[in-house]
Amino acid sequence: MLSKSLIKRRELMLGLGGAGFLASSIFRGSFVEAQAAQFPTRLVILFFPGGVYYPVTDAQYGNFTFDAALKPFAPLKSELLTIKGMNNDAAQSMSATSNEPHGAGMRGLLTGDSSVKKDGVAEWAATDTIDQTIAGVIGKGVEFPSLQFGVFSDFGAQIDQRRLIVKGSLAQPGVDSPASMFSRLFGDGVPAPVPTTTSTGTMTAPLPPVMADNSARKRSILDRLLTEVAAIKAAAGPGEQAKLNEHLESLRSLEMRIPTTMTGGMLPVGTGPTSPVPGIGCMTPNIGAASQEIPTIMDQQYDLLYQSIVCDLSRVSSIQMLCSAQSGLPFTWLGAKDDHHTLEHGGPLATDTVKVDDYIMGQMAKFVTRLKNTTEGNGTVLDNTLVLMISELSNAEQHSHENILCMTAGKASGKVRPGREIDYQGQPNNLGLRSILEVFGINQSSIGDANLNSGSPISLA
């Protein structure tokens, strides 16, 4: 899949637009040819806060069953791997020191790191979240090394309750605005690319001259910016190095989107992702008008997330639905008048809490179903994806980090064997995180807090 700037120019060249192209025989013909080729493996993380509140017989300590909390997932059982018995121990030790279980939960969940919050601004984990480590391996050659979607993720009280993803010791913000995400992914509305497959199945495309000129300009600008940021980095103090490293890396990502050498007007092989256009589902989504309502934004973000996958704009993505201890945002359309934090603590509001939990479970199940219903080669997009569904608390009413809800969906291109349950029997989630890294070929003997890594990851294969 080539960069969106190339797509725009191609559209101009060919005078074809939007979905009409997808219906054309040219596209379908090329797609059939491409089916024999490999498809990329992706990671998608779906985060929801506060576990699920269900009567003790169901939700307490990992006895999630498909007739209650996981009911929306019942038809997908064969695609799921339930990972029970993991304790978010890093969070537990942070929470014991700071008496703040929510932010601790967020920070320990995908890092296994128990570094303690400093006074004032939270101190982010020194460990990257696993999606970033995985993006370092599989996130190359596509437009976005990783994408962070949010649905009112920036809505809580404390900053460490609002941030899930960490890279280079810096929290990565989720993009809560579907309009912003649309603009990043699809610019001003682009049609599907025109694939021209060679005998090796690789996509190339002709480029108009103006493309080459713009590239040189962009490159000279980025070269200068990289020099300047490096100079500031050399003069700034140690506390600023993480920030400036991130800035450099962002500039390098922008630079990687510029085509490199031009040979006979054709984009050389290997500068972009070489996988053929996946899934017939790739198209510019029509996400509708901007809204401040949870269900609308949820739908829009999931739609964009789906398209970012099938259009191969990114292979590592996450969606953070709300944030830990989220207050102030009621779920009125479900008939629940309280905010998520209040509902997490259930009690007399239990029936409302269950409605919200069902809603969130339903959203995740709908997304997984959509991936399953999108064909890709001889299989489906879900076959080539690992969807990780996870929460930072288990029994939120008790602020418990034990037995967090964690499930995966999909086969990750054959590296995961779903349709079963794995039981860690009370071991730290650090082991589970390592098992997910292993799916993507990353073998680490330790992640996060070294003290939380004895024991062996259970293979997902």
Place this chain on the structure above:
Amino acid sequence: MPGGGTAVGTNPVLTDTPTTPLPSGVSTTPGVPLPASGALGPVAVRRLSNDEYDTTLQDLLQAAPGTAVNFQPDARNLGYRNVAAALTVPLVVAEQYSTAAAKLAAQVSANAATLAPCAGSDAAAEVTCAESFITSFGANAFRRPLVAEEVTAYSKIFQDERGRTSYAEGIGAVAETLLQSPYFLYKTEMGAGTGVARLLTAHELATQISYLVTGTMPDPDLMAAANGNQLTTADQREAQARRLFKSNRTPTWLRGFVTQWTSISTLPAVKKDPAFFPTYDTNLQTAIIEESNRFVDAVFANEGGSLATLFTANWSILNPATAAHYGTAAVPSDWTKTNLPPGQRMGILTSAGFLAANAKAIDSFPIRRGKVLRTQILCRPLAPPPPGFVPTDPEPSTALTTRERFAAHSQNPVCASCHVEIDPLGLGFENYDGIGLYRTSENSKPVDASGAIVNVSPEVDGPFTDAIAFIQRISSSQVLKDCVARESFRWGVGRVNVSEPPDQTSPDYAKFLSDKAVLDAMSAQMTASPTSDIRELLVALVRAESYPYRSEL
């Protein structure tokens, strides 16, 4: 000086040779000698916030307002959206800057004949013209003169693009680079050299003062002062700050501090349940926000920035919708200074903006109001809830008043020990419902708006009859002055002041003392102002001995 510990400003590391181990990555060169009260912070770079970026572009390039309106929002912490540590450039932000710079560069190219006029048309003449543009526009963009290497580098960018396309595009390419440059995007606090301790350059100081007071780049007078190295003394810095109080940027900028301090700025994100507040719609919300903004603007523009006026004014700037909301006798035309109903309203704490933002979807939620009043307005800490604490909001009721619904907090001894410090503050505001409407009864029962200030200070502690009495008690108190000093420090410096570490041998102890010296000076300046002018806090900050210094230790 308390017994033991390090005296402020003496740092054994800054003698000839470091004798204590330095944190990793810190230069071993001592750098400049620090004054007795140390440095204001680490050797740092502070990215422009979205507001600062947008305003700066308006002043630098006459860009239309709103370049940053759809940008990724700046992270918020402890009330403020300009947290230096969280103002970073992840990919999504770099993309935004890139897209915006390209659009602005296209405008620059289109106006190249005016912005970078050139009489000659041969290549050499064009380079001369371009370098003139680079030198002058670049100095404005970087807020300092460019060095020779930079002029050469940008000249090359021009020449390469000129060779590919045109003179105008070459100028555009220069602008596109400058507008994404870290020297534009970051306010550097690095001084010269690479020592542990640094003294900000005159240009860095001009940038600090300008953004503190006006939220935008230095104006020509301030830039000239920097060029002439005329910001070295506290008097010189104070003179510039006071001059900038009159800038047309200042009231709106300082308004941002007040609306964040009081959490009024969060109102757009606070949902109200239409079943409980059927009259609250987007129009009313917009009007309430506009009213708060205009009231605070007026305090800075017309009332000498008076803290007392901010807290005790019996007027606001109203339009018909907000006048109806307050039930004023007069019906004003749009946005006119109007008196509020006597005995019902007094200053910003009884504004609909404050009351609605600090409430919940279904009620006045006195706990939140109490928390905000205690922690943000009076600057007192709250102990965290006990471990295993399970908060549940009481059910709404058509029979009980809000006070009655929350009675468990005072009746249950487990709750009461902490809630005695919170609830009586919030309950004192029960004459105002969750959207700030005045009420004397609730569910057919009379509203009891009595409250108490508990464990704050002997100066203000004690019961009060209602919110008006509470405001009267605190509005000229030292507690409030010290609190606004602390809050304006956090907002102005972009970080939380260092709190006292339990151990005086901790490396944070010297930092705590440095910050304390600044806070004490700010409080003192405020107290000395007969009109309790909030802007005096900023004067004290720029006058502070540590203001121009940065240090890694």
